[in-house]
Amino acid sequence: MMMDLYIQAVERGKRSDSGFQSSTHKHATRELGKNFPEVAHCITNKKVKSKLSQGFKRDYDAFLALKNASGFGWDDITGVATASAEVWDCYLVSHPYARQFWGSPFPEFHKLDLIFGDIRATGENARSISQQGLQLNANLNTPGEAQPGDHTNPAPRFASPTAYLSQSHSKKDAIADAVDGLVGFLQTSRNQSEHFHAEEASQHEALSAFKIFRSDIIGQIFTSIREKDLRLGWLHQQIDEMNN
Template sequence: MRRLEWTPTWDEFLVGLMVDEVNKGRKGDKGFTKESWNYIVSEFNKKFNVNLNQQQLRSRYNYYKKEYKIVKTLLSQSDFGWDESRKIVTAEPEVWDRYILAHPEAKQYLTKGLPLLGEMGKIIGNSAADGKALPSSHRGEVLEEAARGMVALQSENEESDSSEDMNASYQRYKRKYVTPTSSCHSKKERKGTDLAALAAALQEMAASSRFRASLITGANSKQELKNCIEELQTMENLDDVLFVKACKMLKDEKNALVFMTLKGHRRLLWVKEMCDAL
């Protein structure tokens, strides 16, 4: 039997179908439902006028999981980065050499990109997005959005000098760690420092006496937790295990405030990131 030759167009369409099915809630802990697979096979064959069976598409799905796992593991290493424009893993030659000696399966990703990494993150794992697999640049965007949101919220609800204190903490982080540069190499080296520094800046904001005083306590605090849980229940692609972890995490008032500040996909990414640390 002749080996099936997959094309980038085929991969993009198949992954797109799977993402749609995940968004519709048709993928559980054990994978896609039977009805979902039947739909995927039907739509794929109709699109490309072919006659592939479910096993062939399942095999390709398993291949995606293998690729995703390898790249996810690479990106969890501090010496590796992610080039968003080229969709490729980056590292110094000596770093690659050491890693490939211990993990020969990763050699192909020295030159091979993974254009569908983000989409694969939505269809692989227990939920629609696996925070551990996110390139660090994406995690940084979520943290920075949280910082901006906290400053904005403080400005709305507190006196001006207090909001200035909060904004000053954020600006100190920006001046110290975020400086414009055209060097990709320099950006890669600063990646870990930037994220750690922004996390520290967030903690500094939350720890300030005026900010802590602004946190709602007593009956209002219970209402805020209720509001957070109601928001959680409206979020798509949040499985039961992650939901329970998120409920526990949001008992912390600082976490609740950040959660209510973030919107859309950034809120989901932040929830994943926080729950993975539990």
């Protein structure tokens, strides 16, 4: 949950090149206390900041260096850094802290990358994560204005299904338009990175996938898999795990 709170802060533009504002740490401390009242007295602003800067940041920096080191590969699905035993042995001589990642998945990397990843964009590209790709169509269809097959008003594009739902006027309307939101998300992903398009999924699969893609991290993993068959296989596996 702590990672999610800081990701939300990044999306709201609360992180600068120098780090997070003090108000962000205080907000995270309050929210953690609310959600874990039994240990709220132990959750202090100082401990939260320490966990972020000395715990999460240390793990992120260590894994990022490992991921980019010569001789290492990267499995997007499992979050495992791959290399031969010889490469590992050589690397660990000078980077002993990285031993924890040998053969072990580190799925938190995707979230930590959102929190600590470099901010290099300027101008129009410096918008927050939520704002990027989340330009709502001003002419969003209302009942009676557009019929199926009417392409005069292009479907709006969304950064993710989660962002789409957050912009809906009501929960009822959001549920009714959920499939269309997922289609827009998947089609946008395909246009940008030659990824899977929504027509390849049945309506039932789309509804199930929509539930999965409520996690932006899952969406990022999905769109990062370039091999179509592998991508579809991974999606079906996630749907099966969710339904079991």
